[in-house]
Every structure is written in C-alpha cells, then in structure tokens.
Amino acid sequence: MNVSLSPELHAFVADRLATGRFASASEVVRAGLRLLQEDERRRGAPQGAMPSSVSGEGGRTAL
Structure with missing residues (x-):
C-alpha cells in the first residue's frame, strides 16, 4: 500500500x-x-466508516 503524505x-x-x-x-x-x-468509536461513527484512502498533499511515501 502506498500512502500520500504532505x-x-x-x-x-x-x-x-x-x-x-x-x-x-x-x-x-x-x-x-x-x-x-x-x-x-467515541463519536459513534459506524464501524468500517473510515475513508478508503488516507492522503495529504504532496508525494507518495511507500509504507
């Protein structure tokens, strides 16, 4: 998986x-x-409601 980070x-x-x-x-x-x-969880968000991608502006960083 690659994640873009600022x-x-x-x-x-x-x-x-x-x-x-x-x-x-x-x-x-x-x-x-x-x-x-x-x-x-504390805010009561449904399980699995996390966004499908976590990104910021900038280049990609391999993890």
Whole structure:
C-alpha cells in the first residue's frame, strides 16, 4: 500500500522515527490510524466508516 503524505506529515513521521519510539513508518501510521479509530468509536461513527484512502498533499511515501 502506498500512502500520500504532505511534506509536513513526512517530516513528522521522520521525527517520530528519530525518537526511537517507532521502528518503521508503518508503525507510526498504524498508531495514528488506531487513534482515528478510537476517536470515531467515541463519536459513534459506524464501524468500517473510515475513508478508503488516507492522503495529504504532496508525494507518495511507500509504507
């Protein structure tokens, strides 16, 4: 799967990797998606209602 990230989000992922908390960009993205899932659960969004693509402006980053 490829995910498009803005330069700012790409830098954010790189910063998270630099802390050593995450071993890969995929781990950073999964952590963010888990937070989004939890937020949508709290708001009462139906299961599976997550958008089919997660994107920002900018180039594509392979995960």
